[in-house]
Amino acid sequence: xxxxxxxxxxxxxxxxxxxxxxxxxxxxxxxxxxxxxxxxxxxxxxxxxxxxxxxxxxxxxxxxxxxxxxxxxxxxxxxxxxxxxxxxxxxxxxxxxxxxxxxxxxxxxxxxxxx
Amino acid sequence: xxxxxxxxxxxxxxxxxxxxxxxxxxxxxxxxxxxxxxxxxxxxxxxxxxxxxxxxxxxxxxxxxxxxxxxxxxxxxxxxxxxxxxxxxxxxxxxxxxxxxxxxxxxxxxxxx
Numbered sequence: 001x002x003x004x005x006x007x008x009x010x011x012x013x014x015x016x017x018x019x020x021x022x023x024x025x026x027x028x029x030x031x032x033x034x035x036x037x038x039x040x041x042x043x044x045x046x047x048x049x050x051x052x053x054x055x056x057x058x059x060x061x062x063x064x065x066x067x068x069x070x071x072x073x074x075x076x077x078x079x080x081x082x083x084x085x086x087x088x089x090x091x092x093x094x095x096x097x098x099x100x101x102x103x104x105x106x107x108x109x110x111x112x113x114x115x
Numbered sequence: 116x117x118x119x120x121x122x123x124x125x126x127x128x129x130x131x132x133x134x135x136x137x138x139x140x141x142x143x144x145x146x147x148x149x150x151x152x153x154x155x156x157x158x159x160x161x162x163x164x165x166x167x168x169x170x171x172x173x174x175x176x177x178x179x180x181x182x183x184x185x186x187x188x189x190x191x192x193x194x195x196x197x198x199x200x201x202x203x204x205x206x207x208x209x210x211x212x213x214x215x216x217x218x219x220x221x222x223x224x225x226x227x228x
Contacts, residue, residue, distance in 0.1 A: 097213035102147045106158035
């Protein structure tokens with residue numbers, strides 16, 4: 001299968017600071033990437049769709065000014081959690097479909113803890 | 116409104132057993148149905164997927180059964196092993212390739228030795 005990486009794998013930050021998470025497709029180009037959030041023992045909830053060269057599309061209830069998404073190249077999308085608060089602590093996972101394919105490949109996830 | 120309903124929430128089987136996980140959907144526009152396996156602290160890994168034009172697909176020990184008229188699909192794991200202990204998610208998407216997935220709530224499987 002295709003490879004999607006994320007960095008960092010885990011991060012601890014203080015309340016009020018911002019954190020950037022990177023998602024890279026390593027062996028294919030991805031014009032679209034997706035960002036999900038997963039709370040403990042829960043399912044994956046779609047946060048936003050990241051489109052290369054254009055603005056991201058956010059799901060209802062997701063604050064676009066708080067979760068900034070930038071898809072600057074065909075292999076990289078970033079999610080920045082601005083002014084993070086403890087309730088933002090979660091497991092953030094990106095995915096990317098290989099071009100023209102229904103199959104989506106997920107990154108290993110980033111564990112964010114806000115203290 | 117939950118678009119993909121998954122059951123059971125948890126499942127315990129003995130080694131060699133055949134756990135079955137079920138999912139149901141309402142939106143007839145869904146046309147791609149994958150199953151993912153997730154271990155604690157890891158991202159989901161694609162196991163197997165099916166499209167509505169077939170009723171069954173098998174890959175190794177994993178089989179998807181699909182019932183279009185009932186809007187249901189299920190995952191069967193043959194000869195289950197302790198290493199299969201994980202959380203399994205069904206999902207669905209609609210429209211063109213590469214659209215967002217809608218996930219079920221997940222099933223935690225434990226395979227005892």
